[in-house]
Amino acid sequence: MSSRENILTKIKAIPRENSLLPEIPSFEFPMDHKAAFILSIQANKGEVIAESELKDFIAINRFEKILNLAKGMESLSTQPLPSDAHELNELEVAIIQGQFGVAENGAIWLTDENLGLRALPFITEHLVIVLEEKSLVSNMHEAYQRIGAQHSGFGLFIAGPSKTADIEQSLVIGAHGAKSLKVVLTNL
């Protein structure tokens, strides 16, 4: 008998009472979505900024390796998407378009369509996500309703920069991935 059969047969032989799969209700969210989203991103050590501030951020730091995949920010891009993610190792700023954001925790949903290469939001030194303000949803239940049956090979909620507290519980930003997350809320 294969291990697959072995495991499945073993489970089947265990008498168990059935228990119903509950429906998940929608829970009210009392706060203003935008205000809550901004607070959440800040709590996760990210930042919500205006488009003009993004330009300043790039100018002040004299970033030269910038890859943009977001709508309306094409002029900021200095390089195209390579075919191999390893070539992104020196990338300073990645700008990508988020699909929607979640007010309760600051999570932003992205899929293959937004990422170009799956490694992009991790390997870049700084990550910028452009998000339409009207795309904000209240909580994770609404988020999965919105995702629905959407089919993507890879989907991802990003809620902040790469962080760790593994040394004496002191928070350090920039463990392996992006050292900062900036969210540009647009109002089109």
Place this chain on the structure above:
Amino acid sequence: MSHPSKASEFLQDAAKAKWHDETLWFVRDKRDNISKTIPEWEELRELASQIKDNVLANLETYLVEFEKNAKANNIHVHWAKDAEEHNQMVLSILNEHRCKAIVKSKSILTEECHLNPFLEENGVEVVDTDLGERIVQFLNQPPSHIVLPAIHLKKRDISELFHEKLQTEKGNEDPAYLTHAARLHLREKFLGAKVAITGVNFGVAETGEFVVCTNEGNADMGVHLADIHIACMGVEKIIPRRKDLGVFLRLLARSATGQPITNYNSHFRSPAPGKEIHIVLVDNGRTDQLAREKFKNSLKCIRCGACMNTCPIYRRSGGYSYGSVVPGPIGSILSPGLDVKKYSTLPFASTLCGSCTDVCPVKINIHEQLYEWRQEITKAQGTNTKSISMKIANGIFAVPFAYKISGAMMRGALKILPDSITYSGLNTWGKQRDLPETPKETFKDWYKKNRT
């Protein structure tokens, strides 16, 4: 070695033990605070518990559904009945691709299967990429906590270690500096690895996708740069529907570290062009646990670590005193299922205060199961030390004078003993318990004064 004797080793460094206790309590406190900001918190726990009950009742059906959907998404699905088969499976995938070095993100299952030593014996270099795990790997130690692997270490220890292994400045204990050194070291490993291994937080039957949550982004750095992703998953990690993730992702990070969500929550459904994803579904004792009516609920665990952070014994005895891969309250009900003799002292490493049960996001009746295991173990062992201590207690209660004297002595002693003594290895009583506030008078005195 038994839990009490290992706990006394841990308590030898009194200052460190105190720090450990307070730090984990701080994490527990953060969990409390954030859970109170969600009015539906208790309802979410109930939902999570019901979903997991439904999973356990229909596990075979969901596993088959998961497999079917994952295969349709071009994911290779393998089944392993035990640790050995799991390790062989992983090795054969590596051999097939002539791979001699891998990066691995946090996976308690691979710890349970002792995958690292197995691969190393077979000539494969394994690099754990979670910072805490890399630290303990350098020390040749297992993680001491499932969420905070290096919580038993102080920054001085890590500074010395990194000086030796990564040539950091001697004496520089700044966590940001040390983390940055690890970042540079691990970046190289990520860029060079052909195969990356991850654990799995949730596998969704409905879609065949699986979800991995991290704060560091190390799982994703590994898998997206590698050609092959191997995900090792216990069979109990299945959930039925995509929307169930809404419930679990709301609970997981809040329970674990008091943050609203982990910063990276990756949903893997099919490999990127030119790449491969393998899932290894592992039993390794899980179906045996499912067959134990009294203990099967332990399989609902989502490995948040909240029961450890809150446990007065765990906080004061450290993860290593349990001698099991999963320590703390949940470990003490999972491990005896794997080897009741080896882990016979673990169910006794508890005050049965029930705090673990109160914080558990999937409502596992942890302290009741600890109590049940005690019954089983006592039955199996006949007279044991517990019954001897009960006899001693009986002796005291049987002689009222002795009872009064010992109570008065203890009240006096509690007041004058400084922490340094109660936390020291000398005092077996203080090892595992915080000292209570001492009442100024006994209940008997109080009753005499206040009764009408």
